[in-house]
Amino acid sequence: MSEPTSSEYLGKMVADLVACGALVDQRWQAAFMAVPRHLFVPRFYRNDQQGSTVVDEAFGDEWLAGVYSDVHLVTTEDVRSSSTAPSLMARMLEALELEGGERVLEIGTGTGYNTALLSERLGADHVTSVDIDPDLVAQAKERLNRAGYSPRVVAADGADGDPDAGVYDAVIATCRLDYIPQAWLNQLRSNGAIVTPLGAGVAVLRKTSAGDGATGRFLSASAYFMPLRHQAAPALAGDLIRLALHGSGDTRPYKFGASIHSDNEARFWLDLTNPEVRPATVDGVSLFFRPDGSWARLVDDQVTQGGPSKVWDDIEAAYTTWLAAGRPSREHYRLTVSGPQQEVFLGDSTEPVLRLKA
Structure with a gap:
């Protein structure tokens, strides 16, 4: 029996997205069927106990099966770029509620x-895409041209949007943010949509008819995207990881262990309240650190912390607040943006539970 062709893999992927409810709009179904994902993922990196393996066309059916699976794929060795799981891409695209003819700005090519x-x-x-990395922009342009598309693709800081191209009907981001950049709202028409990862969730906002504000909600789906970068070179975390792994600090029994950071629903709140905290696991040791040099190391029911602030104290406090609220999931939160003020509300409450910091 011959191996399945790329078109057969593509057809199965789309059928699975429809079956799971991620792809509802027939116009988006047609778009997914028309775009061969393997042209944009000529290789991906698979990590296992043997280390990192480059899976490309030479792997034949294994490569195609991976490309057309509903999983997040790392596409550069230095983890600068990845391809999001198709089901999450579909949900985010459908959340834009496009009718056709809109001008859309994509952040993160x-x-x-x-x-x-x-x-x-x-x-x-009708499409402009912005990415901070000139190499990724060049590769994306080549792949897009090969697939028959020639949108405007620009190497620039995504936080600034695209100030030279007028007003957009929608903005969609494929990278994690911790707040909504004001530039996006300035470049968006009234009632225009913003769909963007925010922390470990996806915010869906509509610009209000007057002023520079927006209101919206969060999708129920979890979202773990690479953070928006403001410079071409990736941030160096190696020194912080070494400091967290070997540094001396204050040690105490922890109230909650590292597993709370793996709780899908809790992670949403933890990332919103502590946006700069980054986790790492080295030789089975759970580490957490901030860019300011604060760090925490969890070993044998103990936490050791050092630096300007107590990272794990802050995480435990946020987790305690989330437990007290009844363990609410992402879709129970709302977001309101009014100029520089960005507030998160829980349920129908008129009092914010969190103010985001730009």
């Missing part, structure tokens, strides 16, 4: 696959 889907759905002349 990456492989170019999401850019191609937008181009297929709207027409390439």
Whole structure:
């Protein structure tokens, strides 16, 4: 029996997205069927006990099966870029509620696959994509051209949006943010949509008819994206990891262990309240650190902390607040943006439970 072709893998992927409810709009179904994902993921990196393996066309059916699976794929060896799981991409694209003909700004070109889907759905002349990394931009342009699309793709800081191109009807981001950049709202028409990862969730906002504000909600789906970068070189975390792994500090029994950071629902609140905290696991040791040099190491029911602030104290406090609120999931939170003020509300409460810091 011959191996399945790329078109057969593509057809199965789309059918599975429809079956699981991620892809509902028939116009987006057609766009997903028209764009071959393997053109945008010529290779991906698989990590296992033997280390990192590059899976590319030479792997044949194994490569295609991976490309057309509903999983997040790391596409560069230095983890600068990845391709999001198709089901999450579909949910985010559908959340834009596009009718056709809108001008859309994408933040985070990456492989170019999401850019191609937008181009297929709207027409390439209605799509602009921005990425901080010139190399990724060049690769994405080449892949897009090979697939028959020529949208505007720009190497720039995504936090600034695209100030030279006028007003957009929608903004979609494929990278993690900790607040909504004001530039996006300035470049968005009234009632325009913003769909963006925020912490470990996806915010769906509509710009209000007057002023520079927006209101919205969070999708129920979890979202773990690479953070928006403001410079071409990736941030160096090695020194912080070594400090957290070997540094001396204050030690105490911890109230909650590292597993709370793996709780899918708790992680949403923990990331919103402590946006700069980054986790790492080295030789089975759980580490947490901030760019300011604060760190925590959890070993044998003990936490050791050092630096300007107590990282694990802050995480435990946030987790205690989340427990007291009844363990609410992502979709129970709302977000309101009014100029520089960005507030998160729980349920129907009129009092914010959190103010985001730009």
